Amino acid sequence: MADKMNIMIVDDEEIIRVSFLQWFQKLGHLVDTAASGFEALEKLEDKPFEVMFVDIKMPGMDGIELLEKVKEEYPDVIVIIITAYGTIETAVNAMKMGAMDYLLKPFKPEQLSLVMEKIIQQQKFISQYEYVKGRLEEITRFENIIGQSPAMQEVFNMIPEVAESDASILITGETGTGKELVAKAVHAKSRRHHLPFIAINCGAIPDTLLESELFGYERGAFTGASHSRKGFLEVVSGGTLFLDEIGEISEKMQVDLLRVLEERKITRVGNREPIDLDFRLISATQKDLEKEVSADKYREDFFYRINVINIHVPPLRKRKEDIPLLVDHFLQKYSHETTKRVDHVTSDAIALLKDYQWPGNVRELENAIERAVVLSKSRTLRREDLAFVRPITSPERKPRSLHEVEKNHIEEILRECGWNVTMAAKVLDINRVTLHKMIKRYDLKRP
Amino acid sequence: MTFKNISIGLVPIGEIPNITCKSIAAHILGYYNLDADILPPLEEPAYAFDTRRLQYNAGLIITAIEDKEYDDYDKIVCVFDADLFVPIMSYVFGEARQGGRCALVSTYRLKRNVDGSSSPLSLRLERAGKVALHELGHLFDLHHCTDEQCIMHFSGGLQALDEARLNHCRYCSLYLRDALRKHHGAEDKAP
Numbered sequence: 121m122a123d124k125m126n127i128m129i130v131d132d133e134e135i136i137r138v139s140f141l142q143w144f145q146k147l148g149h150l151v152d153t154a155a156s157g158f159e160a161l162e163k164l165e166d167k168p169f170e171v172m173f174v175d176i177k178m179p180g181m182d183g184i185e186l187l188e189k190v191k192e193e194y195p196d197v198i199v200i201i202i203t204a205y206g207t208i209e210t211a212v213n214a215m216k217m218g219a220m221d222y223l224l225k226p227f228k229p230e231q232l233s234l235v236m237e238k239i240i241q242q243q244k245f246i247s248q249y250e251y252v253k254g255r256l257e258e259i260t261r262f263e264n265i266i267g268q269s270p271a272m273q274e275v276f277n278m279i280p281e282v283a284e285s286d287a288s289i290l291i292t293g294e295t296g297t298g299k300e301l302v303a304k305a306v307h308a309k310s311r312r313h314h315l316p317f318i319a320i321n322c323g324a325i326p327d328t329l330l331e332s333e334l335f336g337y338e339r340g341a342f343t344g345a346s347h348s349r350k351g352f353l354e355v356v357s358g359g360t361l362f363l364d365e366i367g368e369i370s371e372k373m374q375v376d377l378l379r380v381l382e383e384r385k386i387t388r389v390g391n392r393e394p395i396d397l398d399f400r401l402i403s404a405t406q407k408d409l410e411k412e413v414s415a416d417k418y419r420e421d422f423f424y425r426i427n428v429i430n431i432h433v434p435p436l437r438k439r440k441e442d443i444p445l446l447v448d449h450f451l452q453k454y455s456h457e458t459t460k461r462v463d464h465v466t467s468d469a470i471a472l473l474k475d476y477q478w479p480g481n482v483r484e485l486e487n488a489i490e491r492a493v494v495l496s497k498s499r500t501l502r503r504e505d506l507a508f509v510r511p512i513t514s515p516e517r518k519p520r521s522l523h524e525v526e527k528n529h530i531e532e533i534l535r536e537c538g539w540n541v542t543m544a545a546k547v548l549d550i551n552r553v554t555l556h557k558m559i560k561r562y563d564l565k566r567p
Numbered sequence: 568m569t570f571k572n573i574s575i576g577l578v579p580i581g582e583i584p585n586i587t588c589k590s591i592a593a594h595i596l597g598y599y600n601l602d603a604d605i606l607p608p609l610e611e612p613a614y615a616f617d618t619r620r621l622q623y624n625a626g627l628i629i630t631a632i633e634d635k636e637y638d639d640y641d642k643i644v645c646v647f648d649a650d651l652f653v654p655i656m657s658y659v660f661g662e663a664r665q666g667g668r669c670a671l672v673s674t675y676r677l678k679r680n681v682d683g684s685s686s687p688l689s690l691r692l693e694r695a696g697k698v699a700l701h702e703l704g705h706l707f708d709l710h711h712c713t714d715e716q717c718i719m720h721f722s723g724g725l726q727a728l729d730e731a732r733l734n735h736c737r738y739c740s741l742y743l744r745d746a747l748r749k750h751h752g753a754e755d756k757a758p
Contacts, residue, residue, distance in 0.1 A: 227657060228723065231723070
């Protein structure tokens with residue numbers, strides 16, 4: 121018995137639809153019919169079909185137009201054109217547009233058999249392709265990090281190499297590039313993989329709290345310390361400690377951590393008894409710490425201690441070839457989470473995503489896809505579903521003055537930050553007062 | 568294994584030689600273990616004749632016969648010596664609806680060989696028997712089979728029909744046995 125396929129018959133003549141339906145029922149396939157191209161597209165949005173038999177001559181949307189739309193949005197669907205008005209030109213045109221074959225009504229029984237054999241063969245190719253694609257995904261995924269670009273492949277190659285040693289690693293890269301995923305991958309590949317992986321966001325914890333979080337404290341060490349508590353440096357015991365946003369820690373904390381890294385011992389706050397430590401440190405930052413060191417804003421000795429090995433995670437705008445893979449991954453993730461079946465993205469939508477610069481990197485892309493999946497009303501994400509993603513378009517690429525570029529950039533950042541001046545000033549790395557002056561100078565107005 | 572409580576009615580349409588009906592009945596008894604009674608012939612169905620195609624619409628004939636009262640029979644197999652079509656195809660050797668009650672066999676295209684020469688009577692009868700068994704299989708809800716030698720394999724032309732064997736493949740045999748058992752509560756009188 122042949123594998124069951126979901127087949128749709130699209131023909132405005134009921135007698136033809138019924139005839140096809142009865143014939144395919146004898147083959148055991150699951151058959152649905154549509155009386156017009158519009159109805160066919162609606163049904164395609166509701167459930168997947170492997171094969172479509174499409175009549176060329178239909179009122180409203182003809183078969184060629186439907187073929188074009190199907191191939192654009194559901195390229196995997198096999199389309200067979202059926203026509204009573206067939207000319208070689210129409211058939212050739214349909215085949216050029218992606219139809220697998222065509223049938224002239226009424227056709228000889230053996231012709232339909234041949235077409236069905238061709239379809240089954242094609243299905244085999246598709247399943248082989250899916251298998252190869254799956255294998256490729258394994259190659260392009262590394263411990264949940266996705267990327268086929270040379271830059272990411274370099275990161276993938278580096279991870280197992282550096283995982284073997286105990287040397288401190290500093291992962292650099294812009295916000296949202298996946299630095300923590302890289303740290304987790306290193307931990308997973310290391311001999312410490314069965315021991316804890318503890319991640320601390322240094323930028324999110326005040327300095328005093330960070331000290332007790334890391335080093336722990338004894339009962340009575342300070343007001344409110346009603347019981348002793350182990351710090352993460354102790355808890356991690358044998359595992360990996362991941363300190364995110366290491367560039368944000370105070371100089372005092374840099375000194376304290378430097379001593380820990382050199383001596384591999386700590387003393388809890390309120391206790392003088394040293395405790396031996398065994399952990400691997402992985403840090404991450406989006407700052408240019410070398411620049412900070414040069415400007416005397418960061419301790420050089422601490423920087424060299426945490427930066428024995430450097431892994432740089434490239435920003436998404438420099439690996440745009442990874443966008444389709446990432447989109448595919450996030451679609452699967454959010455289709456599963458939201459139980460909404462959204463499994464296609466039009467080429468137009470992908471082009472839009474590739475045009476955008478993604479200042480928030482993969483995290484921003486993930487949020488965009490999640491939002492689009494939640495709001496989507498069909499199985500396919502179209503360009504209009506991603507209208508909130510604003511590509512940096514360049515309709516007129518004529519030379520612009522520095523003044524103009526600066527004005528546009530400030531305006532764009534303000535827009536991205538929802539006109540939150542403090543946030544925009546932080547992104548622009550300028551003083552808030554300076555930003556206010558610039559807004560006034562360039563006469564920028566909140567929309 | 569026999570299913571004596573399942574009855575098949577064989578209905579000639581127009582003038583069908585008695586030997587053709589008897590041969591089909593023998594095929595049904597031999598390969599399905601079901602008795603087939605030859606019933607009085609029906610008149611040629613003028614209502615189903617398509618003047619543009621000069622063929623008979625198989626679907627219309629089946630619909631008309633399913634409306635007739637053949638209460639004593641579970642399934643009806645009609646034999647017609649005219650060229651049949653379904654709207655999507657230029658011709659068919661036979662027609663039946665999946666899980667339906669009535670099947671139709673055309674002997675029209677079975678008389679000649681692929682090269683146009685006249686086929687011997689024995690071959691014509693064997694072909695008619697194969698088409699009848701295939702269509703009857705659909706009435707018992709058997710689907711087309713991918714095994715080219717199985718009787719349930721779809722034969723688009725005479726060559727494929729001649730190459731098909733009179734047997735069901737082992738999967739279709741199982742499905743058929745299950746279908747026959749399900750039909751009429753399955754009084755299994757296996758020895």
